[in-house]
Amino acid sequence: MPFGVLVIGPAGAGKTRFCAALQTYGDVQSRSIHVINLDPAAEDIPYRTDVDVREIVTVDDAMAELKFGPNGGLVYCMEYLLAHSEWLEEKLLAFAPEDTILFDCPGQLELYTHVPVMPRLVALMQRWDTRLCVAYMMDSVSLGEPSKFIAGALAGLSAMLQLPLPRLTVLSKTDLLAPDVLEEFLEIGSATTFLQTCDNRNTKFLKLTTVIANLLDDHSLLSYVPFSIHDEDSPSHVLTYADQLTQYTDEAEVRIPRDIEGEEEEDPDTAFKALMHHHR
Ligand SMILES: Nc1nc2c(ncn2[C@@H]2O[C@H](COP(=O)(O)OP(=O)(O)O)[C@@H](O)[C@H]2O)c(=O)[nH]1
Ligand SMILES: [Mg+2]
Incomplete structure (x- = not known):
């Protein structure tokens, strides 16, 4: 039963480079990490593709032969x-x-929210005996403005809610953030408090954004794992979380913290936060 990470997120969020970085890390660590390209519109792929959807269908062909536009072509391909x-x-x-x-x-989030293509694909893969989790990539640029942060967080949630899988949010391109901004964000660990620290808040929507942020916090909906293709420790950090979610425990470097009695398995969100803390 292979273990899988579904890497999702908007176009340009860094999914493809993330896969490439993890594959390189796997090569160095002699861990078998494969990448399957499921993007029929992909152009330059910087990793070894073990399986590539473009072998059977591409958006270019769908557009040329069936006269679809780029979005219709993508839905057709999926x-x-x-x-x-x-x-x-x-x-x-x-x-x-x-x-x-x-x-x-x-990257088109409609594939998760408007048409049931990705949820159906996930259901099939589960039937084929794969242990999956989903990694939503959120670009660090989202931390620049409260409205971008809320929009990014909600877009991620709406996609992840359609996929009945354990999830983690990867904050991508953290090398583009000032180190103190990243440190502070991870330290705060709360959407509500994070928004309070932003001095460029739109006061007109303050109540609304506060309610949304509270909701995100109350349900522990957001826990971020920082990632940068320029940081050599990033792949192992992300894999530590993903391995927990897929229960790839035999070879995992870090064990899941258990309840003191050792009876109950710890809630994944709590375990996840403990690990977040551990890595800071
Ligand atoms: N600075 C920086 N740029 C990145 C990082 N990850 C991706 N990028 C850049 O972001 C762009 C989009 O990346 P890509 O992986 O193709 O995104 P995708 O559309 O989600 O697959 C590319 O120009 C990458 O070079 C990162 O960690 N740091
Ligand atoms: Mg890509």
């Missing part, structure tokens, strides 16, 4: 993939049980 899911199933069956597979997904 539906085509679903209709030919035996192709993917066969590819997945070839992986070894201990392999980790990263799925580099398309």
Whole structure:
């Protein structure tokens, strides 16, 4: 039963580079990390593709032959993939049980929220005996403005809520943030407090953004793992979290903290926060 991380997030958030960085890390650590490209519109791919959806369908072909626009073409391609899911199933069956597979997904969030393509794909993959989690990539640029932060957080949530999988949010491109901004953000660990520290808040929507931030905090909906392709420690940090979520525990470097009695398994969110703390 291979382990999988579905890497999702808006176009340009850093999904493809993230997959490339993790694959390189796997090579160095002799850990078997494979990448499957599920983006039929991908152009330059900087990693070794073990499986590539473009073998069976591309957005360019859908646009040229069926006269779709870019978005319609993408939906067509993903539906085509679903209709030919035996192709993917066969590819997945070839992986070894201990392999980790990263799925580099398309960036159009409609695929998660408006059409049920990705949820259906996830349901199929679960039936094929893969242990999956989802990593939502949120660009660090979102920390620059309260409105961008709320929009990014909610976009991530709406996509993740459609996928019944354990989840983590990766704050990408952290090298672009001033170190003290990143440190403070991770230290705060609360959307409400973070927004209070922003001095460029739009007072007109203050009540609304406060309510949304409270909601995010109350349900521990956001825990961020920082990531940068320029930081050599980033891949191992992210994998530590992902391994917990997929229960890739045999080879995981860090064990899941247990309840004191050792009876109950700890709530994943609590365990996750403990790890976040551990890595700071
Ligand atoms: N500075 C910096 N740039 C990054 C990082 N990750 C990705 N990028 C850049 O962001 C752009 C989009 O990255 P890509 O991985 O293609 O995003 P995707 O559309 O989500 O797959 C590219 O120009 C990357 O070079 C990062 O950690 N730091
Ligand atoms: Mg990409």
